[in-house]
Amino acid sequence: MLVYYLREHLGLTGTNIGCDTSSCGACTVHLDGESVKSCTMLAVQADGRAVTTIEGMARDGELHPLQAAFHRNHGLQCGYCTPGMIMAAASYLIENPDPTEEEVRGSLEGNLCRCTGYHNIVASILDAARGSA
Amino acid sequence: MIPAPFDYVRVASVDEAVAALSANDDAKLLAGGHSLLPAMRLRVARPSTLIDIGRIDGLSAIREDRDEAVIGALARHHDVANDPLLQSHCPIVAFAAAQIGDPQVRHVGTIGGSVAHGDPAGDMPAVLLALGATFVATGANGLTRRIEADAFFTGLFETALAPTEVLTEIRVPKSIGGWSFLKFNRRAQDWALVGVSAVRADGGVRVALTNMGLTPLRSLAVEEALAAGEDLAAAAARADENTAPPDDAFASPDYRRALVKVLTKRALEEAMA
Numbered sequence: 001m002l003v004y005y006l007r008e009h010l011g012l013t014g015t016n017i018g019c020d021t022s023s024c025g026a027c028t029v030h031l032d033g034e035s036v037k038s039c040t041m042l043a044v045q046a047d048g049r050a051v052t053t054i055e056g057m058a059r060d061g062e063l064h065p066l067q068a069a070f071h072r073n074h075g076l077q078c079g080y081c082t083p084g085m086i087m088a089a090a091s092y093l094i095e096n097p098d099p100t101e102e103e104v105r106g107s108l109e110g111n112l113c114r115c116t117g118y119h120n121i122v123a124s125i126l127d128a129a130r131g132s133a
Numbered sequence: 134m135i136p137a138p139f140d141y142v143r144v145a146s147v148d149e150a151v152a153a154l155s156a157n158d159d160a161k162l163l164a165g166g167h168s169l170l171p172a173m174r175l176r177v178a179r180p181s182t183l184i185d186i187g188r189i190d191g192l193s194a195i196r197e198d199r200d201e202a203v204i205g206a207l208a209r210h211h212d213v214a215n216d217p218l219l220q221s222h223c224p225i226v227a228f229a230a231a232q233i234g235d236p237q238v239r240h241v242g243t244i245g246g247s248v249a250h251g252d253p254a255g256d257m258p259a260v261l262l263a264l265g266a267t268f269v270a271t272g273a274n275g276l277t278r279r280i281e282a283d284a285f286f287t288g289l290f291e292t293a294l295a296p297t298e299v300l301t302e303i304r305v306p307k308s309i310g311g312w313s314f315l316k317f318n319r320r321a322q323d324w325a326l327v328g329v330s331a332v333r334a335d336g337g338v339r340v341a342l343t344n345m346g347l348t349p350l351r352s353l354a355v356e357e358a359l360a361a362g363e364d365l366a367a368a369a370a371r372a373d374e375n376t377a378p379p380d381d382a383f384a385s386p387d388y389r390r391a392l393v394k395v396l397t398k399r400a401l402e403e404a405m406a
Contacts, residue, residue, distance in 0.1 A: 001170075020134045020174070021134075021171055021174070022167065022237075022238065023322065025235070025237065028237055031240070031241075034240045035236055035237045035240060036240050037237045037238070040166065040167055041170070041241065042141070042163075042166065042170070044141060044143075044185070045166065045185070045187060092236060109236065109321045109322050110234070110235025110237045110238065110322060111235075
């Protein structure tokens, strides 16, 4: 599976394994810029395509606007779901750069926060979308 | 959560896929893999070989052909949900596709995979049954055949596709009347406890049910009641006839029988509005 390849062969452990059954979204990465669940994809299916993990979001020492917004709004409690939340949100904001709160909540259908910290997660994504980072 | 060992081949054409299916016992086609890979990880499925058709050119296009919209089997749920042709001409397909799984799943899962998997709890099979879709399959020697939706879903996770056939196209009517797709679940992302699809066409209504038996089911009782002039409530009250709803951790058969009547009434009201 792609997630095991990323974590165990490439040492990119920022992508977490949660449920391991394509439900929780902790393993979300981008494939050619779109969010996918890396626990439900063979590594060979990604062969030759662009995979982006949470490690690839910051540029030149600067946090990605979503990372900065999660930091600013305390968009995490234990932090386990956070990489997947950020990757799912980054993909969604490309599709819909100016979402309503309800749309943001809908876009997180595939990501579970076991701490139930959704309030600040949604606030972080809205903050990033407004470009106040 | 590690699959049993399997061989992997990637093919570049439908003919190569058919040849690989013919050459390998217990092989399975891999499209998006969002039904197959979870089953393999649970070792419910143990194919000898995965034949990856995910990169066959031209199999994901969505186009018009006279009075039909033709959806390539590799079109992803995301593509189906956002396709302007389907949104304007056959909106029930786009609407239902947007409710499958979650965004990540829709970025990978394909309509052909969803259909060929034959899951009675899946959203798309019942929608296509209500639409009277036609499925196009290619087999040995490049022979293609058309399978009507009413004859396609033959059993639990079983379809009319032969072991060496590849589903290539799903054809739906390009213009439909009123429609409704309703699914009921308790949590985001869950499979439907029960789903109802209704489509007006040719002066009548076709109604199909999700998760009310071993396959997606036409609700002929409801259709006949409507054709006989009964009102919507009376027709919907017959929605559980000839069904065999499952008994699982989420709902009892009796609960599903009650639910399908409620949803069918709402679906008919929406489709007839």
